[in-house]
Amino acid sequence: MIHKLERYARLSADDCGVLDTVAREKVRRLRPRDDIIQEGDKPTHLNLILQGWACRYKVLEDGRRQIMSFFLPGDLCDLNVFVLRAMDHSVGALTSVVYAEISREAFDRVAERPRVLQALWWDTLVAQAIQREWTVNLGQRTALERVAHLLCELFIRLRAVDLAHDGRCELPVTQSELADALGLTPVHVNRTLQELRSQGLIVLQGKELQIPNLGRLMDTALFNDNYLHLDREGGYLDANEG
Amino acid sequence: MIHKLERYARLSADDCGVLDTVAREKVRRLRPRDDIIQEGDKPTHLNLILQGWACRYKVLEDGRRQIMSFFLPGDLCDLNVFVLRAMDHSVGALTSVVYAEISREAFDRVAERPRVLQALWWDTLVAQAIQREWTVNLGQRTALERVAHLLCELFIRLRAVDLAHDGRCELPVTQSELADALGLTPVHVNRTLQELRSQGLIVLQGKELQIPNLGRLMDTALFNDNYLHLDREGGYLDANEG
DNA sequence: CGTGCCGTTGACGATATTCAAGTGCAGTGG
DNA sequence: CCACTGCACTTGAATATCGTCAACGGCACG
Numbered sequence: 001m002i003h004k005l006e007r008y009a010r011l012s013a014d015d016c017g018v019l020d021t022v023a024r025e026k027v028r029r030l031r032p033r034d035d036i037i038q039e040g041d042k043p044t045h046l047n048l049i050l051q052g053w054a055c056r057y058k059v060l061e062d063g064r065r066q067i068m069s070f071f072l073p074g075d076l077c078d079l080n081v082f083v084l085r086a087m088d089h090s091v092g093a094l095t096s097v098v099y100a101e102i103s104r105e106a107f108d109r110v111a112e113r114p115r116v117l118q119a120l121w122w123d124t125l126v127a128q129a130i131q132r133e134w135t136v137n138l139g140q141r142t143a144l145e146r147v148a149h150l151l152c153e154l155f156i157r158l159r160a161v162d163l164a165h166d167g168r169c170e171l172p173v174t175q176s177e178l179a180d181a182l183g184l185t186p187v188h189v190n191r192t193l194q195e196l197r198s199q200g201l202i203v204l205q206g207k208e209l210q211i212p213n214l215g216r217l218m219d220t221a222l223f224n225d226n227y228l229h230l231d232r233e234g235g236y237l238d239a240n241e242g
Numbered sequence: 243m244i245h246k247l248e249r250y251a252r253l254s255a256d257d258c259g260v261l262d263t264v265a266r267e268k269v270r271r272l273r274p275r276d277d278i279i280q281e282g283d284k285p286t287h288l289n290l291i292l293q294g295w296a297c298r299y300k301v302l303e304d305g306r307r308q309i310m311s312f313f314l315p316g317d318l319c320d321l322n323v324f325v326l327r328a329m330d331h332s333v334g335a336l337t338s339v340v341y342a343e344i345s346r347e348a349f350d351r352v353a354e355r356p357r358v359l360q361a362l363w364w365d366t367l368v369a370q371a372i373q374r375e376w377t378v379n380l381g382q383r384t385a386l387e388r389v390a391h392l393l394c395e396l397f398i399r400l401r402a403v404d405l406a407h408d409g410r411c412e413l414p415v416t417q418s419e420l421a422d423a424l425g426l427t428p429v430h431v432n433r434t435l436q437e438l439r440s441q442g443l444i445v446l447q448g449k450e451l452q453i454p455n456l457g458r459l460m461d462t463a464l465f466n467d468n469y470l471h472l473d474r475e476g477g478y479l480d481a482n483e484g
Numbered sequence: 485c486g487t488g489c490c491g492t493t494g495a496c497g498a499t500a501t502t503c504a505a506g507t508g509c510a511g512t513g514g
Numbered sequence: 515c516c517a518c519t520g521c522a523c524t525t526g527a528a529t530a531t532c533g534t535c536a537a538c539g540g541c542a543c544g
Contacts (some may be wrong), residue, residue, distance in 0.1 A: 011426040039468075058378050060464050066378040083363045088371050088469040121325045129330050132374045136300050136308040138380035139425030141498070174522060188500055190524060213378030222302050226281075416490065427533055432492060475519070489519100492539080501530070512519075 004074040004161045007230075021050055022110055026101040036077070038090045043081040045101045049073050052097035053172055057180070058089045065183035069087070069131060070094075070154065070173075074161040079124045095172045122229070127142040129227040138183045141198040141222065146182050147192045148221035153200060155211055156228060171209040196220075244290070246316040246403045249472075251361040264352055265290055268343040270430035272335040278319070280332045287343045290317045291315050291386040294339035295414055299422070300331045309423035311373060312336075312396065312415075318341040319368045337414045364471070371469040385463065388424050389434045393444060397453055398470060413451040 002019050005011065012021075019232070027050065030036065036054060037049055054071040068089065071077060077091055082104055095099070102110075111117050138147050154171070158164040180187040198200045200216045203210035211217055218225075244261050247253065253261075269292065272278065278296060296313040303398055310331065313319060319333055324346055344352075353359050372395070378393050396413070400406040417435070421428040438444045443459045445452035453459055460467075 028399065056374070058374075060378075060382060062464070064382040066381040068374045079365065080363055082362060084367055084471055084473055086468065086471075088471070089374065118325060123324055124277045125322065125326055128373065131370065131377065132298070132300075132331065133309045133312045134375050135373065135380060136302075138377060139308040139423075140302060140306045152360060155517085176522080181381075185501055185525085187502080187525090190522095191500090222304070229326055229328075229330070231327055377492085418490080429493090429534080430532055433532095436492085485529080487544085488542095490539105490541085493537085496534080496535090498533070499531085501529085504527090505525085507522105507524070509522085510520090512517105514515100 002074055005116070005119040005123065007160065009115045011119065013116055014084065015113050015116050018110055018113060019116065022102055022106045023050065023100045025106055026103070028101060030097045030099070032093055032095055034096070036091040036093065037087055041086055041087045041088050041163050043084060045103050046079065046081070046107055047077040048089070048100040048102060049075045049077070049192055050100055052093060052095040052099075054093050054097050054099070055177070055181070056089055056091050061064065065180045066172040066183070067177065068134070068153045069127070070181065072154070072157055073163065075127075076120070076123060079120060088214055094177060114187045126227075126229050128231065133227045143182075143184055143188055143192045144195055145221050146184070146200065147178070147189065148196060148217055148236070149194075149223050150178070150182060151209065151211070152214070152218050152221050152223045152225075153228075155209070155214065156225060156230075160230070167207060167212060167214065170207055170211045171204065245317055247358070247361040247365065248362040248403065251357045253357055253361065257355050257358050260352055260355060261358065264344055265292065265342045267348060268345070270341055270343060272339045272341070274335055274337055276335050276339075278333040278335065278339070278341065279329055281329050283329045285320070285326060285329055287345050288321065288323070288349055289319040289333070290342040290344060291317045291319070292340045292342055294335065294337040294341075296335050296339050296341070297331055297333055297419070297423070298333050307422045308425070309419065311369070311376070312356045312423065314396070314399055314403065315405065317369075318362070318365060321362060336419060368469075368471050371471065375469045383430065385424075385426055385430055385434045386437055387463050388426070388436060389420070389431065390459055391465050392420070392424060393438075393451065393453070394456070394460050394463050394465045395470075397451070397456065398467060398472075402472070409454060409456065410450060410452045412449055413446065414449045 002023060005019070006016070037043065037057065049071045051073055054077075056069040056071070056077070057065055057067045059065045062131045071091070081087075111120070133153070137146050141149060155164055155169055158169045163169060175189045176186045179189045182189065184192070193202070193204060197204065199220075200212065201220060203212065217223070244265060247261070248258070249302040279285065281300065291313045293315055296319075297309045298319070299307055299309045299315070301307045313333070323329075353362070375395070379388050385392060393413075397411055398408055400411045405411060417431045418428040421431045424431065426434070435444070435446060439446065441462075442454065443462060445454065459465070
């Protein structure tokens with residue numbers, strides 16, 4: 001669902017065609033817990049998540065693991081990593097994952113199209129903003145705010161790729177994985193989720209998350225969506241790039 | 243000191259000349275606590291720190307502040323922000339700061355030079371890696387490890403721009419600012435610094451930090467420098483872009 | 485000579501972790 | 515069909531880490 005990009009820039013049919021071709025060139029599949037790429041590997045291509053959830057993570061010598069980002073369908077892992085010699089982290093599948101490997105040449109072909117390139121820029125900058133927001137989340141927010149914030153973010157990101165409807169979305173990750181992302185223990189994540197449930201802010205059963213009132217959840221999370229830069233509905237790009 | 247870039251790619255005299263010109267075009271100065279750019283502003287140019295320390299930060303509604311990154315001399319704030327409509331965070335001076343404003347046109351001129359562009363890429367990717375490492379730092383490391391880790395990082399980054407010698411560097415920030423960066427309270431930062439001192443890992447008086455044994459400090463911080471990607475001493479770029 | 489900020493210290497309290505045990509459910513194999 | 519296993523989730527009690535509140539000293543600045 002790379003139609004996410006179309007939110008940021010009005011792409012021509014040709015633009016979309018090229019994107020589509022590139023995304024189909026080399027499609028791979030993975031089972032949960034398998035790695036797409038590991039720390040120390042040399043990055044040789046881009047990865048575009050087509051289906052399923054993945055994450056970027058790092059494991060410390062003593063086993064502590066931090067999940068640094070979630071990759072949802074439509075997400076691109078690391079534009080321009082070619083420049084680096086070795087990965088400083090790993091990317092692994094959380095669920096079954098289908099992804100496209102995009103070679104450097106294929107990417108260059110895509111990058112020739114100004115609007116597409118700009119849309120990719122947008123995507124990269126948003127990814128960076130998300131990373132910064134996680135810093136704020138881990139540094140300043142309490143456990144309750146922190147969990148609520150992550151749920152808001154995931155919900156809104158999923159909605160942008162049409163994977164959330166009627167205040168509902170899938171949350172196909174375990175509480176341990178949430179804990180690794182939030183810098184909390186699984187036990188505390190559990191308790192915090194219960195607290196959110198008891199306040200009626202979320203309904204979470206199995207792998208389905210329901211948010212009855214997103215505004216209220218955003219308030220308790222001190223969530224401000226400006227970092228997701230959802231305001232780029234194509235318009236002004238046309239003027240810029242003709 | 244943009245000669246930092248020369249560490250990543252062998253730049254020609256011309257390359258350096260263009261960089262130098264661009265960095266001198268519009269030089270500005272700020273006093274401590276002034277903002278270079280504020281949340282909500284429209285980004286119109288790049289900022290390159292020439293002297294002094296700055297930081298990226300965000301303030302929550304209730305006043306809690308998180309410092310998301312430190313900008314040291316030679317650091318560039320946000321390549322390609324032009325694409326976004328509004329800043330989602332602020333950048334402020336921690337010390338007196340001298341910085342260069344680089345217009346979009348000036349940047350485009352620089353970006354025409356392949357080696358320079360690649361060096362800028364490198365810099366951006368390292369900045370992203372640093373941001374990710376901060377996520378790990380805040381999420382997984384204890385207060386002691388966390389403070390130690392930040393000091394290691396700052397020391398090594400300063401060393402890369404010739405601002406650290408003989409295990410010594412300036413640390414011109416208050417403990418409160420460190421606290422805002424580390425997600426700790428000033429009181430706890432103070433106690434943690436004392437602990438590091440009592441273990442002989444650091445000597446910190448006034449604004450001077452001394453690290454008698456960097457290896458030992460790195461060990462207690464679980465510090466792995468791979469995320470700084472210091473291994474790009476130009477060599478292979480020549481082959482690529484020659 | 486005050487005033488304000490920074491660093492420091494102590495006592496106390498809140499938040500989150502640790503340890504441990506138990507439940508429910510899905511998948512496996514007898 | 516029914517144990518058996520493993521994993522995710524849940525709960526409780528004790529503990530540790532870190533935060534809060536408050537006060538004081540040093541130092542720079544006006």
